[in-house]
Amino acid sequence: MTTSSSARTLRMLSRENAFYFFTSVGNYTGHRAMSLEDFAHKIGEVEIASLEFHLYRGDFEKWTAEVLEDSELTRRISDLKHLEPVGNALRDQLHFTVSKRLEELKKPE
Amino acid sequence: MKLKNQAISLDALDWKILRALQKNSKQTYSEIGRQLGVAHSTIYDRIRKLEKSGVIKKWTVDIDLKKIGMNHITARMNVYTDPKESDNVAKKLSDAKEVLEVSISLSEELLIIAKVFARDQDELHSFIAKKVAPLQGVLRIRTSIITKKYKEEKFLI
Numbered sequence: 606m607t608t609s610s611s612a613r614t615l616r617m618l619s620r621e622n623a624f625y626f627f628t629s630v631g632n633y634t635g636h637r638a639m640s641l642e643d644f645a646h647k648i649g650e651v652e653i654a655s656l657e658f659h660l661y662r663g664d665f666e667k668w669t670a671e672v673l674e675d676s677e678l679t680r681r682i683s684d685l686k687h688l689e690p691v692g693n694a695l696r697d698q699l700h701f702t703v704s705k706r707l708e709e710l711k712k713p714e
Numbered sequence: 715m716k717l718k719n720q721a722i723s724l725d726a727l728d729w730k731i732l733r734a735l736q737k738n739s740k741q742t743y744s745e746i747g748r749q750l751g752v753a754h755s756t757i758y759d760r761i762r763k764l765e766k767s768g769v770i771k772k773w774t775v776d777i778d779l780k781k782i783g784m785n786h787i788t789a790r791m792n793v794y795t796d797p798k799e800s801d802n803v804a805k806k807l808s809d810a811k812e813v814l815e816v817s818i819s820l821s822e823e824l825l826i827i828a829k830v831f832a833r834d835q836d837e838l839h840s841f842i843a844k845k846v847a848p849l850q851g852v853l854r855i856r857t858s859i860i861t862k863k864y865k866e867e868k869f870l871i
Contacts, residue, residue, distance in 0.1 A: 625847040630839045631789060631857025633847045 611710045614675045615641055622672045624665075626655045641673055641710070645703045648696060656695050660686055665699075678706045722767050727752065729871065731760050732769070736870055739773060786833055788814070791842065792856045793826040799851020800824050806849055812841050835859070 617640050624638040626647065636651045638644035648656065659665050666686070670679040681702050690698050724732075727750065734746045743754040743761070750757070764770045779786055795803050800818060804826050808816045815829040832838035842855060 620848040620850070621844075623848065625843050627839070627843065627847075630835050630859070631791060631842045631855060633842065633852070633855035635794075635854035637847070 610674070614673045614678075615707075615710055618672065624668050624672075626651045626659070628652055628654045628658055641675075641678075641703070641707055645700065645707050648700045648703060653692055653696055656699060657691060660695065660699070675706070675710075678703070681706065722769055724769070727756075728760060728764065728769075731757060732764070732871055735761075735770070736868070786831060787835065787838060787859055789830045789832070789838055789857050789859045791828045791830050791846070793828065793846065794823055794853045794855070795826060796851040796853060797824045799849075800826060803849050803851050807846065810841075810845060812845075830857075 620639075624644055624647075626634045626636040626638075628634055634651055634655055636647050636655075638647045660682075663686075665682050666679050669675050669682060682699070685698055685702055688698075730750050731746060734741060734749060743757040747754040747757045761770070793803060793807070804816050804818055807813045807826065807828050812830055812832060813828050814831050815827075817827050819825045819827055830838060830841065832841060838857070838859070842857060846852065846855060
């Protein structure tokens with residue numbers, strides 16, 4: 606990934622492009638992520654039901670692909686989904702996946 | 715018809731005309747006139763005045779969407795907002811074609827209650843996630859999809 610594409614993935618987002626955490630159809634928790642770093646942080650805060658809802662609907666992959674434009678993170682989240690984690694295991698693994706990618710992107714080339 | 719403390723004061727004939735129209739708004743002026751024992755021209759004049767004064771807000775038709783093959787869902791959406799932004803949120807919701815009704819309720823917290831129309835659950839979720847949650851001042855949203863309706867009527871005067 607080039608420095609400019611890293612910067613694009615790490616940028617602060619507008620309200621329209623932020624990730625909004627729901628627990629089920631139409632039920633918004635009040636948590637939103639305004640950047641990838643914020644997303645990693647919010648994974649540790651939101652209800653597990655919200656993480657399960659979005660992972661299995663493919664919402665995380667859609668957001669990382671379309672808004673953050675990070676195909677590598679999208680692939681890793683997709684791989685995680687195929688392992689079918691639930692509960693705290695899901696939170697821990699998703700947090701690890703996103704934090705690790707965040708570190709890679711922040712590292713100077 | 716007179717204005718009395720902002721409310722419009724109606725006479726007995728106005729009330730009778732409104733009741734007749736609520737039962738069946740397709741009736742002709744002559745039919746209503748015959749029922750009420752007055753000339754059709756009087757009914758015409760009164761209805762024009764009721765329209766001009768805004769007592770009759772609109773003439774519409776109630777279509778059974780299922781019968782024309784339009785599958786859809788409706789949901790009641792409760793939007794908790796920052797009190798400073800509630801009017802803006804309510805106005806923006808009112809502009810959306812997916813939203814059929816918007817009201818504000820002040821219970822323990824300031825709450826906007828809206829009735830939302832969508833083709834299916836995916837469309838409903840997408841509308842709420844993309845158009846409602848990002849609005850400035852929205853704190854959280856609780857949505858219930860309506861599964862069975864027992865009654866839906868306007869208040870009959």
